[in-house]
């Protein structure tokens with residue numbers, strides 16, 4: 001693991017999301033609770049919807065285009081055949097850390 | 110031989126160390142104990158019962174003067190240690206030096222004081238020791254107002270104690286909900302309610318700007334300008350390890366004094382224990398781990414092997430009537446699953462967090478009897494696979510059973526209004542049922558409940574079920590979504606009659622089965638709350654579909670469209686120029702005239718939105734809300750100003766209507782049109798509200814459609830004056846806002862309640878019409894503003910949080 005500090009937890013609204021540009025494409029960061037974030041791919045496998053624009057509920061997000069629902073924990077599309085990548089992320093002392101190693105194009109490929 | 114042991118600080122941690130030492134080997138050490146407080150060790154966590162008057166100081170003393178004497182401890186109480194000289198191995202107290210062979214630092218923590226003007230005034234105190242407690246008791250003796258800054262464990266215990274002693278107490282908390290470190294929203298909501306019930310005022314998201322007063326505290330000023338009178342201000346915003354002595358003598362200090370698992374600092378002869386230490390990046394604020402540390406330290410000092418291992422912690426609040434419990438880790442980390450249980454009738458909320466078939470966290474409010482059982486499961490890492498389904502019901506429970514879908518209705522007080530039309534409350538209906546009204550028809554006949562618009566039918570049927578039990582088979586209705594068994598209509602009525610004014614209140618009181626709803630129910634609940642409580646409830650953008658959150662329509666490729674408002678289709682050269690300039694500047698691929706008489710800039714990139722809005726704002730253009738469940742457009746024709754057939758100023762009326770209605774949120778979108786004569790060039794007869802101008806005035810018709818269904822409007826009334834046409838429209842929109850199901854267009858709603866029902870309120874009852882307009886205006890005082898101008902202020906939210914394309918590639 002190679003934890004990279006990408007910002008303060010309050011930079012993301014509670015039950016909101018922001019994106020981070022990375023070598024593997026846009027990664028969406030979801031804030032599901034006061035001090036809880038999840039990082040996943042931002043692109044919906046259905047038709048490319050931007051997941052960071054979806055409604056965040058519990059530990060899930062609903063795609064804004066056609067309402068596919070994804071588990072932020074596993075990346076699995078619930079009730080549909082689909083999967084988004086997930087990346088290790090955590091909150092420490094109010095900062096959001098994401099695992100840089102997992103964002104390396106070579107390690108994903 | 111006997112070694113010289115010096116201990117700095119006679120607190121809860123060092124107290125335990127001494128107990129272990131004298132019990133195991135009384136002759137091993139010659140102990141000198143310093144304490145800044147002029148007394149020995151007492152049970153600090155019991156200060157709150159002392160404050161509230163449930164206990165006296167004498168009852169919470171753990172080590173008396175006699176005890177120290179019997180055990181040969183030399184006490185230097187009321188004496189600060191000012192320095193440690195490690196080279197000479199002496200501790201320097203205010204009254205002289207003492208040499209040591211081994212030294213223990215146990216200085217605890219110091220309350221954090223927020224650096225605001227006035228923090229040093231008399232009457233501003235912290236909550237840490239007996240002197241603070243006595244100061245509060247003394248202040249409370251003369252009554253008056255107290256402000257407690259900080260809604261954590263300490264702040265709330267202080268608030269409850271002061272309230273108990275008769276003060277008017279306000280708690281200020283920076284975060285959204287109380288005790289956010291130990292609790293989540295739902296439990297925080299219940300806690301707040303219980304505190305408010307005992308007369309404590311709670312203000313969340315309250316940031317203190319200054320404490321005001323000449324010689325002593327008189328008031329607290331908040332960032333938003335609110336001023337609260339305060340004879341006493343208690344700061345309870347957090348604690349900081351007391352590390353000054355360690356820092357001065359150059360021991361390793363991070364946030365706390367760094368120790369290893371033997372509680373040894375960077376100097377092998379110096380140890381530290383309690384809240385002043387940091388171990389493995391962890392700080393401590395509760396006594397349970399400190400007692401473990403104390404035991405480890407005693408063993409180490411006696412030359413035995415021992416190592417400190419931090420364990421899971423649990424928290425309780427020592428305020429009578431506020432039963433809460435939280436343990437373990439209920440946030441952070443992936444791969445977890447929740448079990449949520451709510452019992453609105455009893456004010457109970459429980460949430461368990463499960464990971465890898467083990468319980469890792471638990472939050473409970475209202476009923477904490479199973480707390481220690483859950484805590485045991487967490488601490489021991491017990492496999493829970495077999496009992497997963499019934500786990501939440503606790504150890505006593507085996508087999509079957511689930512949350513009661515009728516609990517929310519059962520929990521309503523008798524005076525809760527069920528039928529809004531006829532003002533019938535629960536008590537009356539229940540009386541009718543017990544008096545023999547065995548079905549809906551009979552209840553209607555006996556009480557008139559559900560006999561008018563019918564939206565409370567679901568609730569009346571639930572009351573029949575609750576009252577008659579199995580004897581009544583309620584018809585199945587369509588619930589809002591999988592999170593609840595209630596219908597939209599039920600939820601709307603319950604929000605009004607309970608009343609419920611926050612999302613957390615809805616989730617809890619109506620027994621939602623999820624933590625914070627889903628993408629189906631949350632936008633609906635958000636709308637109901639803001640429509641019913643425009644001043645108390647704040648719109649939650651996170652409960653809105655992307656278009657309404659971003660104030661633009663998302664396109665299939667993830668770009669957005671931007672539609673500025675053109676008041677009733679009227680524009681001018683400078684507006685058009687600003688639109689043209691914006692189209693150039695932001696490379697807008699498509700510029701289109703819409704079916705709603707305005708111009709659409711399609712294909713704008715998300716991060717450009719705030720900038721294009723700022724540019725358009727400068728030209729006086731505001732959001733056209735082309736994305737909202739709210740007022741869209743008011744289409745007009747040219748009318749009497751230019752047209753040879755025009756009977757009235759249709760454009761002018763359109764502009765007035767649009768200016769009155771813009772910015773309002775509605776159950777679904779709302780479109781209006783005003784035509785200048787019955788030729789109807791503005792297509793007014795297929796809108797939510799359409800006005801046709803005639804020689805004698807204005808024909809106001811409602812409930813048209815031209816989308817998925819096509820339907821002609823129905824005549825609501827003829828208005829002789831323009832003002833009356835505006836009044837009828839506003840009252841209709843407000844009635845729709847207050848009663849319709851989310852995502853029902855006006856025509857669908859009118860079909861359910863009947864045009865006569867609408868007419869009775871808006872046309873036949875001038876007073877009701879006036880009241881509806883008044884409520885609409887109240888809501889518009891909040892919402893009649895340009896959201897683009899607001900969003901421009903937080904432009905950075907539209908950009909990526911970070912760009913790692915370079916860093917991670919290295």
Ligand code: SRM
Nearest residue numbers: 662664670702703704705706707735814815816817818854
């Ligand atoms: C831009 C516009 C088409 C155009 O190029 O003219 C338009 C575009 C959209 N309409 Fe419309 N409607 C537009 C006028 C209409 C009209 C005609 C009118 O308003 O006079 C109608 C029929 C009248 C009516 O509403 O009853 C209309 C009936 C709909 C419907 C069906 C509504 C219904 O109750 O049946 C939808 C779907 C919905 O709202 O749920 C819809 C939804 C949409 C959405 C927002 C679909 C979406 O959610 O993404 C389209 C956004 C496109 C985009 O990417 O920006 N649009 N839409 C028109 C904008 C008018 C404006 O200035 O605001």
Ligand SMILES: Cc1cc2nc3c(=O)[nH]c(=O)nc-3n(C[C@H](O)[C@H](O)[C@H](O)COP(=O)(O)OP(=O)(O)OC[C@H]3O[C@@H](n4cnc5c(N)ncnc54)[C@H](O)[C@@H]3O)c2cc1C
Nearest residue numbers: 118120121122144145146153154190216217383384395396
């Ligand atoms: C009102 C209140 C309620 C609480 N409720 C709970 C609860 O319900 N559950 C729970 O687990 N915990 C609770 N706590 C926290 C708990 O009391 C602390 O975790 C615990 O007391 C810390 O023990 P300690 O020995 O590290 O420090 P302390 O008990 O604070 O002792 C440190 C002592 O060192 C002295 N000292 C500091 N510097 C010097 C110096 N330079 N020279 C000489 N002496 C010095 C101080 O005067 C103090 O007496 C509560 C705390 C308070 C204030």
Ligand code: SF4
Nearest residue numbers: 754755785786788790
């Ligand atoms: S509404 Fe009547 S008067 Fe106005 S433009 Fe159309 S036809 Fe002409």
Ligand code: FES
Nearest residue numbers: 044047049063066
């Ligand atoms: S693109 Fe996400 S659901 Fe269709």
